[in-house]
Amino acid sequence: MVAFTGGPAGHRCVSSARASGLRAHGHRAGAGRDRPVNGVGSAFTEALGLLISGDPALWEIVGVSFSVSLRAILVATPPALVVGYVLAWHAFPGRRLLVSLFETLLALPAVVVGLTVYLLLSRRGPLGDLGWLFTQPAMIVGQIVLAFPILVAMSRAAFRAVDPHALETVRTLGAGSVRGFTTLAREAQFGLGAAVIAAFGRIIAEVGSSMMVGGNILHHTRNIPTAIALETSKGSFAQGIALGLVLLTLALGLNVALGWFQARGAAHP
Known part of the structure; x- marks a missing residue:
């Protein structure tokens, strides 16, 4: 314990002590400002470690995402391509209205889909007896609703890009509707592939519908987007960053594949 005496010397000691305290406080404040940067860096390093080590919890979440979205695409694609074909090549009352409806649904918010399915x-x-709420089938239903208008709109554009003489030739040879559809689908295969990739990219990254109807249940309905939202809200950034890197890598791969399909489609009109 230091005692200060009166007079100028005592005042100088007090001023010196105050200055030292301010400098120490400044150092502590500076250290506090540096801490978030170091925290992000360590979280990123830990995220890379989770990816490289093959963390089971992380890859289980990735597996749920792929399982749900792939099943949704497999269910939604066949009927959507048929609807796109009909809207492209068959005239009937209300066709223009349906085309406008599907084009409008391209901007359908995922949270609205989630609310409706919920x-x-x-x-x-009306479908409560199925017992699907907070299960993977509920997530699949929501993703089908999101993917369907994308598949219809893009497949219609792909079918419209096919040479009209191809359909006339098929009809002249007496082929039925099924044969006409399969023939034009082969002609439009690159455009249809682009439609499937675009729809898959849309649904695997959506969070609103999956969170509402899936419940984000560990080991069951927790997928990449809902896990990122949860980990971020908890302040546990490592797993969120790791899952974000997986999602970014997937998005890059899908964009490369989409560009390839579009380029092939342009080269083979």
Whole structure:
């Protein structure tokens, strides 16, 4: 314990002590400002470690994402391509209205889809007896609703890009509707492939619908986007960053594949 005496010398000691305290406080404040940067760096390093080590919890979440989205695409694609073909090559009352409807649904918010599916599958909803709420089938239904308008709009554009003489030739040879569809689908295969890739990229990254109807349940319905949202809200950034890197890598791969399909489609009109 230091005692200060009166007079100028005592005042100088007090001033010196105050200055030292301010400098120490400044150093502590500076260290606090540096801490977030170091925290992000360590979280990124830990995220890379999770990816390289093959962390089971992380790759289980990735597996749920792929399982749900692939099944949704497999269910949605066949009927959507048929609808796109009909809208492209068959004239009937209300066709223009349907085309406008599907083009409008391209901007359908995922959270609105989630709310609609939730109301349908809830206990008091018309489909509540299925018991699908907070299960993977509920997530698949939501993703089908999101993917369907994308598949219809893009497949219609792909079918419209086919040479009209191809359909006339098929009809002249007496082929039925099924044969006409398969023939034009082969002609438009690159455009249809681009439609499937674009729809898959849309649904595997959506979070609103999956969170609402899946419930983000560990080992069951927790996929990449919902896990990122949860880990970020908890302040646990390592797994969120790792899953984000997986999603970015997937997006890059899908964009490369989409560009390839579009380039091939342009080269083979």
